[in-house]
Amino acid sequence: MSKSLWNMPDSESVLGPVQIMREQGEILTRSTDGKLQYNIQTSGSGQEIVNDFNIVVPSLGFYIYTVGRYVQRPLAIYPGRFHSQLIGEWKEISDESVFRGYLGYVLGSQAAADLIKTLLSQVA
Amino acid sequence: MGQIGFRMVALLFWNTQQGKVGSLVPLICNQYDVDVVVLAEEERTSEEIFAGSFGSGSSSYSEYAPVKSKIRFFFRNGSGILRMVSDADERKSIREFIPTAGPACLVAGAHIISKLRTRESDQYFAARILKNAVEQAEIAVGHNRTIVIGDMNMNPFEEGMLAADGLHGMMTKSIVIKQSRRVQGQKHSFFYNPMWSRLGDESHGPAGTYYHGPGGAISPYWHTFDQALLRPSLVPAYERGFLEVVTQINGTDLLSNTNFKQSDHLPIVLRLIF
Numbered sequence: 001m002s003k004s005l006w007n008m009p010d011s012e013s014v015l016g017p018v019q020i021m022r023e024q025g026e027i028l029t030r031s032t033d034g035k036l037q038y039n040i041q042t043s044g045s046g047q048e049i050v051n052d053f054n055i056v057v058p059s060l061g062f063y064i065y066t067v068g069r070y071v072q073r074p075l076a077i078y079p080g081r082f083h084s085q086l087i088g089e090w091k092e093i094s095d096e097s098v099f100r101g102y103l104g105y106v107l108g109s110q111a112a113a114d115l116i117k118t119l120l121s122q123v124a
Numbered sequence: 125m126g127q128i129g130f131r132m133v134a135l136l137f138w139n140t141q142q143g144k145v146g147s148l149v150p151l152i153c154n155q156y157d158v159d160v161v162v163l164a165e166e167e168r169t170s171e172e173i174f175a176g177s178f179g180s181g182s183s184s185y186s187e188y189a190p191v192k193s194k195i196r197f198f199f200r201n202g203s204g205i206l207r208m209v210s211d212a213d214e215r216k217s218i219r220e221f222i223p224t225a226g227p228a229c230l231v232a233g234a235h236i237i238s239k240l241r242t243r244e245s246d247q248y249f250a251a252r253i254l255k256n257a258v259e260q261a262e263i264a265v266g267h268n269r270t271i272v273i274g275d276m277n278m279n280p281f282e283e284g285m286l287a288a289d290g291l292h293g294m295m296t297k298s299i300v301i302k303q304s305r306r307v308q309g310q311k312h313s314f315f316y317n318p319m320w321s322r323l324g325d326e327s328h329g330p331a332g333t334y335y336h337g338p339g340g341a342i343s344p345y346w347h348t349f350d351q352a353l354l355r356p357s358l359v360p361a362y363e364r365g366f367l368e369v370v371t372q373i374n375g376t377d378l379l380s381n382t383n384f385k386q387s388d389h390l391p392i393v394l395r396l397i398f
Contacts, residue, residue: 043256050253052212061220062264064210065191066257085214111192118191 016077017070017099018042021053024107028055028116035059035123036116049074055115059123065115068106070099086111131226131398132157137350138391139164139235139275143172145386150174151374153200154182156393160206160221161185161198164235164275170198193217195233195274206231209265212257215250220265226398227269229358232258234274236284244284247277251284251291259313271396272315272353275389279348280320293317293353300356315353318367323348329369330379333390352394361396368393 018040025038041052051070057063070093072080082099083090084106093099106112136158138145142165150173153161166173170187185198188206195217199206204223211217215235222228236250254272262268276285284290288307293315294300300316324331324346332346352367370391371378378390 041256041260043252048249054210057208060208063208064212064257064260064264066210066212069213069253083213085211088214115191122190 015096017072017080017082017093017103018051020096020100020103021051021068021070024103025053032116032120036119039064044074047073055119057119057123060119063119065119067112067115068103086115131223132395133160133221133223133226133229133398134158134393134395135160135162135231135271135273135352136391136393137162137164137233137273137275137352139350139387139389140166141387141389142166143168147175148373148376148386150182150185151376152370152391152393153185155373156368156370156395157183158393159200159203159223160231162231162233162273163196163198164194164233166196173198188219195235197231197233209261210257212253216254216257218257218261228265228267229396230258230261230265230267230270232261232270232272232274234272234276236275236277238277244278244282247282248284248287248290251276251278251287252289255289255291267357268313268355269357270355271358271394272351273392273394274351275349276351277349279344280317280323280351285317285351288312291315291317291353293320293351295320297359297362300354300359303356314356316356316359316362317351317353318362319348319351319353322367322369328365330371330390333369333392334388350389350392352392354396358396361398363397366395366397368395 037056052066053068055065068084070082080093081090091102183200188197190208194214206219209218218232285293300314304313332348333350334347
């Protein structure tokens with residue numbers, strides 16, 4: 001077996017917005033007994049990568065609501081910018097702690113609570 | 125209105141500029157027998173929009189607002205139902221219209237950010253987001269009978285509307301029926317954009333849907349920002365003249381001055397026959 005010449009980082013230490021949004025998606029799915037699920041959709045073109053954090057509601061014909069969108073450069077997780085239609089403005093994200101703090105603000109908002117309530121009330 | 129055995133579906137889009145259009149929405153609905161109404165920049169309640177403007181025997185409309193959105197959907201009671209599909213952001217909402225007869229269609233309502241407040245590259249970005257949301261929605265519902273309708277704040281010839289990774293809106297049906305084309309190895313599906321045929325003096329109807337005098341070296345004066353695009357699967361349901369830029373509503377001339385007294389945008393009505 002060949003010896004690796006790569007200086008590979010410890011994968012545990014790389015925690016970007018996608019992983020953090022995925023964690024929160026798992027929590028949402030668990031706390032709603034799977035009624036509300038999530039996906040992270042990554043797309044990109046040219047100079048930017050777009051990561052959409054979607055709530056997916058299987059029993060509503062797989063309705064998708066994009067809770068937030070993190071836009072970054074391909075070769076740097078941070079800095080980037082995050083937009084949530086629940087708040088309605090872009091936030092510059094310099095590092096993981098800023099991202100965690102702002103995502104907490106969005107997901108903990110009254111608008112997010114109203115959205116979850118509206119969706120759950122339509123789930124059979 | 126439709127031929128015997130066929131079902132006509134009509135959609136209205138109008139940027140009503142914070143309700144400046146007064147009672148014209150129900151009048152235009154009546155005039156064109158509209159099934160689905162999509163409004164942008166409308167802040168009035170459903171009751172205020174449709175208040176008491178119908179005579180006896182006229183249709184009534186209900187709003188479908190399962191989540192908060194700046195793109196508002198209404199349907200004519202008895203014409204069918206709307207259901208949620210996705211909300212990419214507050215300016216792009218996708219619903220499925222399931223008529224009482226005829227096939228279901230996806231309706232993607234959009235109000236892309238204005239040039240006055242952003243750069244053209246941001247509009248292109250928004251168009252790509254919309255295209256991705258439409259493709260996701262088509263996978264979710266299992267068909268691509270899709271209509272994109274709204275205030276794009278771009279003309280049909282601008283990058284976001286025309287680029288392969290944008291909305292890819294072509295000007296002729298003969299190109300669109302090829303379904304898609306490959307660009308640098310990636311397949312991109314077409315839309316048919318009948319608004320190409322609504323540009324300028326010699327088109328059917330006004331020269332555009334929005335008038336804005338020159339602000340720089342390049343200005344066409346008239347812009348065709350309000351558009352309706354169709355996937356190839358809906359092209360057979362579209363006949364010549366089925367897209368109308370409305371200038372007269374029940375005797376009210378919307379072009380009585382170039383600033384359009386009621387709204388700075390003209391309404392568009394799209395009809396399809398199944």
